[in-house]
Amino acid sequence: MAAVPASEARPLVTVARALNRALHDALAEDPSVLVFGEDVGVNGGVFRITDGLTREFGEQRCFDTPLNEAGIVGFAVGLAMNGMRPVIEMQFDAFAYSAFEQIVSHVAKMGNRTRGQVRLPMVIRIPYAGGIGGVEHHCDSSEAYYAHTPGLYVVTPSNPADAYALLRDAIRSPDPVIFMEPKKLYWAKGEASFGEVLPGIGKAVVRREGTDATLIAYGSSVPIALEAAEAAAEDGRSLQVIDLRSLVPLDDETLYAAVRATGRAVVVAEASGFASVASEIAARISENCFHTLLAPVRRVTGFDIPYPPPKLEHFQLPSVDRVLDAVDDLQWDES
Amino acid sequence: MAAVPASEARPLVTVARALNRALHDALAEDPSVLVFGEDVGVNGGVFRITDGLTREFGEQRCFDTPLNEAGIVGFAVGLAMNGMRPVIEMQFDAFAYSAFEQIVSHVAKMGNRTRGQVRLPMVIRIPYAGGIGGVEHHCDSSEAYYAHTPGLYVVTPSNPADAYALLRDAIRSPDPVIFMEPKKLYWAKGEASFGEVLPGIGKAVVRREGTDATLIAYGSSVPIALEAAEAAAEDGRSLQVIDLRSLVPLDDETLYAAVRATGRAVVVAEASGFASVASEIAARISENCFHTLLAPVRRVTGFDIPYPPPKLEHFQLPSVDRVLDAVDDLQWDES
Amino acid sequence: MTRRKPETLLPTATPICFIAADGSLAARSADEVPPVAELLKAMRGLVEARRFNKLASALVRQGRLAVYPSTHGQEACQVAAVQVLDADDWLFPTYRDTTAVVARGVDPAEALTLLKGDWHTGYDPHQYKVAPQATPLGTQLTHAAGVAYAAVLRHEPTVVMALCGDGATSEGEFHAALNFAAVFRAPVVFLVQNNGYAISVPLSRQTAAPSLAYKGIGYGVPGAIVDGNDVAALLHVLGEAVRQARAGGGPQLVEALTYRMEAHTNADDATRYRDAAEVKAWEPRDPLLRLETYLRATGALTDEIMAGFVADAEAIARRTRAELNRDVTPDPTDLFQHVFDTPTPQLAAEQRMLLDELARDAEGA
């Protein structure tokens, strides 16, 4: 494909629009794709991610269900067992918990249980995390629950281009994908070309080159990390930023290469830190880059508290300042 | 209290018996304590942990419920809101998943939500982990799901004395405790004195002194770690063994002091390793003992696979050999 | 356990109605209708609830509240559910039931804490015997059963009024709660406010049952269906249900047919999923208008009395607005202090970290 100037080929779109387009294109491409959940039909989803799909593809391709998350997931398992590719929406992070048994005991295990005879090509879309002034139960960063569960792919985009490509990838996956959508970024704009070659699940990307330390982020923490790197650059510190995109599997290769090059790392994630994905990343890096690490791996995560009410949520979210403080802490004098 | 010879004061009992005795003593001591769940009444629980309690305390204190784990937990929340101290049993680890929404969205959050006006003094007992030849869904090590959730205490005993003391502690706690019972150890015998001063939730213990490296374990991995230390001693290597007992809160003080003294650490846990409690421990140690660590922290955990069928489960369980291999890996030449 | 006869558990074919939409008597006789004093009390409640809905919606538009799920149109359910309770009874409300919470006596500003975003639950549940307003659908219903059963165990006469919507009946929690309450004969009145929608999803996508009240028999729970915009019928049916429950008759299920006149919340655009004509058709069935017409016709309600209700409602609205306009500076240490009764060492450290950060910021500023 000939290179075209980005401005021509890639209009600015929101993450929400990119996701909507991915669902649209998947429905158009493959008649076995189904989209369902709560309010995803005529209403187009409370975040409008499924806007227009019922109108265009009909009630049999995109439809509302009774209000029961375990039912939605279980119904999807059955449909996937019988030739369909369900893409389902959990309305908010915390409401997926009532489907936890289905997700852990069936979605994650069916392929393994049957030695691959019954694979479940299904996608569970979960709007997650905070920063939108939501009341309790609407802002949980629940990715660790899924990432800890063997048998689930877990991905999360940080921009429109990845949102589109990752969701197309997820829908084509022969195995279940937990697709975590950072709510805060739904309205973030960026370039996206909807025909482009997909990166494939499991590939991290270096979002910004840098030599002094590596910031590792995913989802809505990526913009924070990038901003922090920008600010640090002004202070003469060169920070590299990795966007994981895929939590399961992790792209260890990219991760280790990055940290080995800089010798310092900060993991940035909004979820409460204890026994989290950030813990895993910190543990892996500490183990596998032991001899190149010039300072302990620092974590900038949410506190180990229930997600705060709107007026207090800014205290919980990783901020540029916190990231820079963590970077400052990386024992620069001693190196 | 005058010291009495251990053999006189402390008969050998099983973990199962110690737990039964703890429930018994709690029911006798406090009329607000209630025990309920599936098959915990006349049947005494499938592991017989509640044996005899209905007979002794009556149907109003220890009783069976309809088969619905979310219902059991939600009912307990209501009872705890209204003056009771429910101690409930989930029959097996994986069957607690259908109560996940109740546990994460209510049990863990009620005290915080109401600024302490409604605390939930309740205990959720969960027989967990494998090693007993159980079929699928009967052997999950699910502790990370709870440990990652702010607002839950998570404890797990490794012997009869702790089983008794921790369960009494848990029942007296003003806040909810996830009480994880390693099934494999139900029939393990040990000393226990039922009147003894309780350690309090949040205290780890050094089970074996050692100077060369620290093994950190909990639940059913503790006997493995002790066995490994014994074997290593024969080879002239002195391994210290820490039994965490409490996963939330972690006893960082004991942990860091231990690892700083030896400079080497191996975390042993049966759960799949990714984004697990073992990850957290490894990450914390790596961060907080950075300058004293002589080798990367190693983790001996279950693989990131669904729990295997009985004939294959021995491949999944941490073994003495695996622990010793990990210890061998701790870069002894280089120190 | 003696099993009840199926016939005793089935609802009537049509909703129980005492006062027709036009305000005329629909009951077999005026004796069936609750006493005038009760109805006047309800009238006052309806006026206050309606005013509160108006106020809260205005506060959202003015940015003083983050979100407000209104009960405009459903006020009869809100008022009746509370009016039939004794002081020691409990109310289990959902996110939508703020007007019931306020009717129960909770300070309006405390009740709006959640929706204002200062904290989660803003009132002391024990003080008012009002559980926290529940957001995860249906999850409060098993709590209600537990609270009720604790009272049974202590031989207290408490009854629990547990609210949920039509959508929530589809959740597994509803199933668990009715079943636990029935098996343990816990005195819970489950009031389903069937307003026809779960956000955008109509009842036809929620159930194929003849009506939601038919869900009772599957648990051995008597089911009743009532006109949810007829506060007289609601007071009667809910009052009877509370009496039954208190007398040891176990849980009761009441389905109230009503309609949400506004969008799901201010964040929702109801025109995407329902016709203006449908909404319009519900206007003449308004619960306030209906009771007012009836009471005026009987002579019990005069202009003067009504003016008193309106003035009192205005006064509450004024006070509430004033309180809501006060800016509360939330205390960040609250985030760490209540997770457990005593913060863990880790939480204490996290709090220190945040306070240090704030101190540094303050210095820097």
Place this chain on the structure above:
Amino acid sequence: MTRRKPETLLPTATPICFIAADGSLAARSADEVPPVAELLKAMRGLVEARRFNKLASALVRQGRLAVYPSTHGQEACQVAAVQVLDADDWLFPTYRDTTAVVARGVDPAEALTLLKGDWHTGYDPHQYKVAPQATPLGTQLTHAAGVAYAAVLRHEPTVVMALCGDGATSEGEFHAALNFAAVFRAPVVFLVQNNGYAISVPLSRQTAAPSLAYKGIGYGVPGAIVDGNDVAALLHVLGEAVRQARAGGGPQLVEALTYRMEAHTNADDATRYRDAAEVKAWEPRDPLLRLETYLRATGALTDEIMAGFVADAEAIARRTRAELNRDVTPDPTDLFQHVFDTPTPQLAAEQRMLLDELARDAEGA
């Protein structure tokens, strides 16, 4: 959506029964009873299922199986549930329903893989149209609804037979499944084998409903109650339910009253929670005896035919025992190869780690 009349959704007051416990005709007329050929087929099935239960229980005692939840006493349900299905229909069994799985044609050794412990599901669900035997109670029921709805979407005539026990009806999953199936008119027959117990917990602790069949109406699903030890009645009721479902009549709920004659599993001690007298009382209601008596009385079943059934059942038992006695050496790479279609780099590394360890062990040994 047209809502059905309540009367059409309620079960009969007493269980439908065609052949009484003593083998006499209980149907209004012999015409109601399924044709002799069907009954003889069922007789063969019952003999095979009973023999299989005996074998499996013996294999547990001999340590060849880890655990076995027997259907001894429930064989009529097992046989009828399968006999009414077409080849393209699906069966959704629980952990208990191994005899139904085998009746459906799954190789007995494959069916016992789970309980032997070699692997989880031992058969190919697509080959037999038999879902994996489900352990987490009720969780298979929404899958059944999904499989059925996929067929609806593709205009295939598939019906799904979904099994569960009385205890499982209390789970939220049961609620979700009946509701989804009803709302989407998915052709599922939900067969509840009510054997009176969930391990030790009697039905009275499970529900206060007049009977479990009364749960149907709450979803708009017709409920029927049938004598679960009368295979003739089961064939009729389930056959009719399958026809209704296939004809677009949506899901059907059938409660079959039966009894588990053995303990929950070999790990269970049933004497802790039920009297010997209670078990004894069920002996004369045995499903095999009943059909045999009836068929012999009608002259359709001769000693010779019966001997043929017994001999065939013995042959199956012999083959199964032989296969079960073969030691399978499970391959540890299976642990990593099927978690995903393509192992992740991490799983590949974990597999290498294990294989290295095994290689070192082998060297060391």
